[in-house]
Amino acid sequence: MGIGSKAAATAGGKAAPKVASGFVRRLLDKAIDGVGPLPSAAESANRRRVDADGDVEAAIAASVRRHTGLAGTQGFVTNLGGIATAAAAIPANVVGVTLVQCHLVAGIAHLRGWDLQDPRVRNAILACMLGEDAVKDLVKRGSLPSSPMALATSPVHDPELDRLIAREVTSELVARTAGKRAVTLVGRRVPVIGGVVGGGTDGWATWQIGQYAARELKDRNVPTTP
Helix, strand or coil, X not given: CCCCCHHHHHXXXXXXXXXXXXXXXXXXXXXXXXXXXXXXXXXXXHHHHHHCCCCHHHHHHHHHHHHXXXXXXXXXXCXXXXXXXXXXXXCHHHHHHHHHHHHHHHHHHHHCCCCCXXXXXXXXXXXXXXXXXXXXXXXXXXXXXXXXXXXXXXXXXXXXXXXXHHHHHHHHXXXXXXXXXHHHHXXXXXXXXXXXXXXXXXXXXXXXXXXXXXXXXXXXXXXXXX
């Protein structure tokens, strides 16, 4: 998943002012703490680890598969209830899928030994949500100081970085909104295609985010070579 095409961003640009960046932070809070039928990220991750007999990597792989399926299941994400009311410009489905993706990345971070209450780790989680290509582009342009792993291990917490990352993720949500609307237009003529394309896109994006987070968020208890 990237920040989205310029066309999609332009199409969703008019909605951007209606979407407070703080909403992204609240969405992450819900993903970490749990909401409705979705347990806390740590609880869910621990279940996967128990099922994998303590094998962290197997638990991460299972979590990626599970969340990919959840993201592709439209009935689940649209029945989380009330989660989208704070951002009327973003469809409930898009917000629901984003919640599932945040939940996945937070779970991976937990399994790798990171403290989900640490604001630096939360910034790293949101950065993972942008996707590898987008992160590289933002770092190259100087809009983002470094990779998610570097953000998590930063010696100090920068509140301004909180706002910057939230804005970028919000822009991504708006871009997704434009894409969802395009799928909806197709679905009006061929409903089955609309559902298949929408669910498939959500699942594929979630799988990519999970893979990126698994590569980026290394085990904090294992020294890494430069």
